[in-house]
Amino acid sequence: MTTLHSEQRIKNLLRLVAQQNASDLHLVVGRYPTLRLDGKLYPLTQETILSADDTQALSDALMSEDNKKKLIADGQVDFSYNFEDKARFRTNIFHQQGNTSVTMRMVSGNVRTLEELNIPPILYDFTKNAQGLLLVTGPVGHGKSTTLSALVDFVNHNEDKHIITIEDPIEYIYEQDRCIINQREVGRDTKSFPDGLRSVFREDANVVLIGELRDLDTISTAMTAAETGHLILATLHTNDTSQTIDRIVDVFPAHQQNQIRSQLASVLLGVVSQRLVPKVGGGRIPAMEIMMNNHAVENLIRENKSYQIDSVIETSLREGMVSLDKSLADLIQRGLITMDDALIYSKNEEYLQMLISKK
Secondary structure (H helix, E strand, O other): OOHHHHHHHHHHHHHHHHHHOOOEEEEOOOOOOEEEEOOEEEEOOOOOOOOHHHHHHHHHHHOOHHHHHHHHHHOEEEEEEEEOOOEEEEEEEEEEOOEEEEEEEEEOOOOOOOOOOOOOHHHHHHHHOOOEEEEEEOOOOOOHHHHHHHHHHHHHHHOOOEEEEEEOOOOOOOOOOOOEEEEEEEOOOEOOHHHHHHHHHHOOOOEEEEOOOOOHHHHHHHHHHHHOOOEEEEEEOOOOHHHHHHHHHHOOOHHHHHHHHHHHHHHEEEEEEEEEEEOOOOOEEEEEEEEEOOHHHHHHHHOOOHHHHHHHHHOOHHHOOEOHHHHHHHHHHOOOOOHHHHHHHOOOHHHHHHHHHHO
16 A cells, blocks of 8 residues: 555545544454444445555554654554544554554543533533542543643633643644633643652642542552642542542552541542543443532541541532432433433432332
């Protein structure tokens, strides 16, 4: 496949991704190019099945020389790819069984509001804090970055602050309004998440978005920043509030864990855990568990009783807290999702059934 042909073929595929509003494109040897639409994989059978030479040529058409070197050195490379100023893609190219595979996730060019995303606007309240830690959690591909982008842009349009993002790679590009926004990409603008995060102490930042809390160093620095006058917004690959708290604490050595529980209890603003559930008629819609830190939650974190936080969420609806099952029940009652799909994501099927039967 010639370089020119490869470039044209990848452009045609990316154009199709944008036209179909697919979330991902997969290029794997022995398979048709494949789109992910509303969470399901659809092979493009009008295309030819990909050979090893095809995936190599297509990946070469996407990569800079630096990215090619990184792929050879590390066996994988992450970067963002701009497609004709129409769409941006979070791209991962990696080796498997001696061949090259490509996964590209489309990132919406426009930062959307919480209302446009069908997310409760009460989440904006978290951004009104001068300092603290907000965590948006959930599985890969369930809209965590999109939710955080809406919060960052809300601050951008409503406050006069300095926002720094540390991402790997950069996803949403913000148009500066009332805020100064500096976006730093790991590997290009800073060596690592911890290095980028440590530098915010010298950069007069008010709000810091961290693409992902990956390790002890990043988590520890993030909590210190949240204590010292910074609003920290971050993602974590956990399923709910109690698991999120346990994951953070368990990263630290046993002799530090009591101190970390106390620190986390004081800096944590809330945990938002979300799932994108198939919507009746097509598309997906978020179901959300929303936990806001209060005295009851604070005490449970300090006393190592995070497993009891679910009960606090269920009884704190007036404060704006919502359990995942309550969110799912509301979506069912509004005719937006089916019971079958809700049960896939439910934490407690009996409780969900009870919530439905109450109405």
